[in-house]
Amino acid sequence: MKKAFSLLFLTYCVPLFLSVVLEAFIPFSPILTALILDIFSTIVVFFFSLSCNNSSMYDPYWNVAPVVISLYWLEGNNPTSYLFLVLVIMWSIRLTYNCCIHWKGLKDEDWRYCSFRKTTGSFYWPVSFIGIHLFPTLIVFANLTPAYQILTDKPSTLIAPFAGSFLMLAGTILEFFADRQMDRYQKERKNNKECCTLGLWGYSRHPNYLGELSFWWGMFVFSLGYGSFSFGKVLGPIAMTVLFLGYSIPAMEKRQLAHRPCYKQIQKQIPMLLLGKRNLAK
Numbered sequence: 001m002k003k004a005f006s007l008l009f010l011t012y013c014v015p016l017f018l019s020v021v022l023e024a025f026i027p028f029s030p031i032l033t034a035l036i037l038d039i040f041s042t043i044v045v046f047f048f049s050l051s052c053n054n055s056s057m058y059d060p061y062w063n064v065a066p067v068v069i070s071l072y073w074l075e076g077n078n079p080t081s082y083l084f085l086v087l088v089i090m091w092s093i094r095l096t097y098n099c100c101i102h103w104k105g106l107k108d109e110d111w112r113y114c115s116f117r118k119t120t121g122s123f124y125w126p127v128s129f130i131g132i133h134l135f136p137t138l139i140v141f142a143n144l145t146p147a148y149q150i151l152t153d154k155p156s157t158l159i160a161p162f163a164g165s166f167l168m169l170a171g172t173i174l175e176f177f178a179d180r181q182m183d184r185y186q187k188e189r190k191n192n193k194e195c196c197t198l199g200l201w202g203y204s205r206h207p208n209y210l211g212e213l214s215f216w217w218g219m220f221v222f223s224l225g226y227g228s229f230s231f232g233k234v235l236g237p238i239a240m241t242v243l244f245l246g247y248s249i250p251a252m253e254k255r256q257l258a259h260r261p262c263y264k265q266i267q268k269q270i271p272m273l274l275l276g277k278r279n280l281a282k
Contacts, residue, residue, distance in 0.1 A: 004105040009049040011057055012064060015041035025224075031148050034069050035141055041065070042137040046129050052106055055113040055128045059103075062136055063095035069144055073151040080161045081151045084222060087149075087168045091215055094172055098179050112251060143216050143236030146223030155225035164222025171214030174200070178207040195262045203275045205266060206252070209244050210273050216240045249273070265272060 019037040026033045042061065049057040070088050074081060113132060120127045154160050181199040189196075200207035220237045249272065256263040270276065 001105055003099075004103075007048075007052070007106070008057065008060070008103075011045055012244060014048075015044040016068065018044065019068075030073055031145065034072060038065060038069065038137055038141055039134070043131050046133045047129065049133070050125060051180055053134045054105070054106055054109045055116075056109045058133050058136075058162070059110065060096060060099055061133075062140060063092045064104060065137070065140060066144055066147075067092045067100070069141075070147055070151060073148050075152045078154050079223075080155050080158070083161070083165055084147065084150050087165055087172070091168065091172045094176050094179075098175075111255065115251075123268075139236070139239050142239055144165070145236065146220060146226075146233045149226040150223055153226055155263065157225045160225035161222050164218045164220070164224070167221055168215050168217025170211060171211040171216075171218060174211030174214065175208050176211075182208075193260050193262065195256070195260050195266045197266070197270070202270065205270050205272050206249055207275070209249060210275070213237075213273075245273075 019041055022040070023033060023037060026036060028036070042058075045058050045061055049055050066088055070085055074085060113128070116131070117124050117125055150161075178200045181201060184198060185196045185198045185201070204210055217237045220233055223233050253263070253267070
């Protein structure tokens with residue numbers, strides 16, 4: 001495991017170092033420069049994934065890139081900018097920690113990527129580059145674009161930033177407890193065919209996804225305190241929601257039904273995403 005984590009650490013140090021060097025030679029705006037370096041870094045990480053034959057090498061990128069980009073954009077001494085940065089760092093630490101404690105090494109690849117391998121065959125790596133590496137990078141960056149104004153300007157009102165910060169913090173906390181409750185359930189369950197209804201999982205079938213979406217929508221709400229509304233600000237969270245509702249949740253539920261027949265009853269009793277009233281009576 002030490003070798004695996006050392007290689008993972010190197011996977012992210014290399015693009016970070018190269019981005020710091022190349023940034024001085026890119027004559028564009030901070031947003032466009034960040035996008036170029038973001039895509040470049042994704043390509044570098046992809047080659048590490050390819051060399052290790054494991055697309056899960058990309059998984060930490062989702063939660064590391066927002067912190068690096070936010071630090072790059074940060075200007076001035078505006079308290080709301082630092083509040084936003086702290087919330088992003090908290091979210092990143094939680095997600096990175098959760099990723100690391102569940103990763104079993106270089107031979108451990110996300111089950112969704114393994115499914116792509118079976119369905120795409122020899123086209124797996126082009127699909128991996130576009131669908132597993134580049135597409136998520138672009139979605140996360142789209143969600144981050146409003147952050148540039150947050151990190152460089154003063155808000156015209158504090159209502160939206162505080163409401164947004166509440167959503168971002170609530171989403172992070174929700175994910176943390178949902179993950180810990182799932183870990184506890186998996187350690188204590190006696191039957192692998194059982195379905196988790198512990199804690200938050202008795203009120204939402206996907207409380208972790210609810211927390212993730214709350215974080216990104218909170219970022220959008222935070223940005224409403226800076227200038228007028230624009231479609232560009234809401235495009236990111238809409239795309240993120242479509243990704244979760246259109247792929248992540250259906251794929252997870254299909255897998256659950258295949259391994260745990262009782263999940264069909266869970267679907268009838270517990271709301272898919274939003275927290276609802278527990279109704280587990282048969």
